[in-house]
Amino acid sequence: MTTEISSARQQILETASDLFYQKGIQHVGINEVIAASGVAKRTLYRWFPSKDLLIEAVMQYRAAQWSSWFETAVSERGNTPKERLLSTFDVLRDWYASPSFRGCPFINAVLEIADASHKAHQVSIDLRESIRQIIIRLAAEAGVKNPDLFSRQYLLLIGGASLMATIEQSPDGATFAQTALSVLIDANIGD
Amino acid sequence: MTTEISSARQQILETASDLFYQKGIQHVGINEVIAASGVAKRTLYRWFPSKDLLIEAVMQYRAAQWSSWFETAVSERGNTPKERLLSTFDVLRDWYASPSFRGCPFINAVLEIADASHKAHQVSIDLRESIRQIIIRLAAEAGVKNPDLFSRQYLLLIGGASLMATIEQSPDGATFAQTALSVLIDANIGD
DNA sequence: GACAAGGTAGACAAACTTGTCTACCTACTT
DNA sequence: AAGTAGGTAGACAAGTTTGTCTACCTTGTC
CATH class of the missing domain: 1.10.357.10 (Tetracycline Repressor, domain 2)
Known part of the structure; x- marks a missing residue:
């Protein structure tokens, strides 16, 4: 695995951070974060067991x-x-x-x-x-x-x-x- | 009809105003406004053809x-x-x-x-x-x-x-x- | 090779959301 | 009486949302 793949968590965090900021936290669903970050849903939930935990981590x-x-x-x-x-x-x-x-x-x-x-x-x-x-x-x-x-x-x-x-x-x-x-x-x- | 019934619009407006303020605009759906105001969905849409128009009127x-x-x-x-x-x-x-x-x-x-x-x-x-x-x-x-x-x-x-x-x-x-x-x-x- | 860790695509499902519609009622006006 | 305006309950439907799951792949370690 390359560095890129081992940093899926970081990719999610950065993508979500940008999206939440640009469009509003309640206006961006996790499917949009997934599509924009290029990770699988499974991966997102592995690192962030819920949307609230993702929001917290992003903040x-x-x-x-x-x-x-x-x-x-x-x-x-x-x-x-x-x-x-x-x-x-x-x-x-x-x-x-x-x-x-x-x-x-x-x-x-x-x-x-x-x-x-x-x-x-x-x-x-x-x-x-x-x-x-x-x-x-x-x-x-x-x-x-x-x-x-x-x-x-x-x-x-x-x-x-x-x-x-x-x-x-x-x-x-x-x-x-x-x-x-x-x-x-x-x-x-x-x- | 009594005064109360002829002011359904006002009832919706006040109820929505309170709910939106207490819980947040995006956290209150129109079904909650309907339940709390005691009007029918048909009535709500008669006076406010969309949620956005309701929000605008409330503001x-x-x-x-x-x-x-x-x-x-x-x-x-x-x-x-x-x-x-x-x-x-x-x-x-x-x-x-x-x-x-x-x-x-x-x-x-x-x-x-x-x-x-x-x-x-x-x-x-x-x-x-x-x-x-x-x-x-x-x-x-x-x-x-x-x-x-x-x-x-x-x-x-x-x-x-x-x-x-x-x-x-x-x-x-x-x-x-x-x-x-x-x-x-x-x-x-x-x- | 077996196992673990981290990853993929995406199907599935329950719940929620907004909006449209059916069927009916009451009161008022002409 | 007929028509209009405003009202009722709530079914219906498409779309969205969050979260769970199946099936599979790759890499590294023992």
Whole structure:
């Protein structure tokens, strides 16, 4: 067997990830994933005993990818803590403006699945918390007085910007958020 | 026929509205709406020739209700323009804290339907615009220098707060947003 | 060679979904 | 009375969805 065949699980995961994101989790059935990934149904169920488990695995896979991407992109921008904070919305604006953007997959999943007990819901909560921890660190470095409150306000802005990008199909939310964030930073430094 | 029977359409609309909101649009089939509303299938299809048309009608119905409720609640609070702006998040916090809260129906619908060409998507866009117009008016009254930008930042905050309430099941996002909004107001007045 | 692991195609089946239709009823208007 | 409008119960049907299963293949290990 070649490497390709021994990575059927990976192929399924990536294919499902793309399809779920592009069309919506509830709009893509497992037969579509099978057809697009080129694996047999037996194989899919061998690795993912149910659709819910596939969804969960996909969300975890995407969360790991997104976190990695975000941390890397942010760390490569800005020279000062404040710049780095603001640059996060430059990173996001690029994402929102990309042709394949179809919303934040972690927000999408929670609302599409509409079940707070689903494991994918917890993945979203965990990801938000990891974003918040990044922001707390950057905010503290920038001398923000209350990094905890600031990080929660940050989550509001990032959520709102993502929604604006999704609903109004405009990446400008990132710029509005950046402007607001700059005001919040200045209001919370130096007093 | 009694009044009750002549309002079958209204009964369907209200029942579907509740079910779609509580369980998710894609998770409720028309047979469930029929069973819960007590109308015949023939009657449902008489008034709503397809599920999509029912969804559209429901979203329009909810948008009218929501707008009315929001305007009224806001107009009854605050004595100054700034207070009125901030009070919007008091109104929203109460909503987020209510037992039946399950997210913003207009955000939910867009993400659940996952089709930008669906009429319900436009309903959400229009509602956001109507919120924005309310905020532009209040902001101008408060002396905010750039009501347009401010109103867009407001949309970010209201979207983010709704998501926080939905995903983290915490109404505190409204408080964080209120704090941020207060800073934004102060930073945009008087210079 | 025998067995295990991982793979293939796709048939099968129960349940669900949306929408169409039959047959009938009630109340109102002309 | 006849016709219209709005209503009832629910059968029917095609298509979709998730999951189970049959039959077979390839590769690697013992």
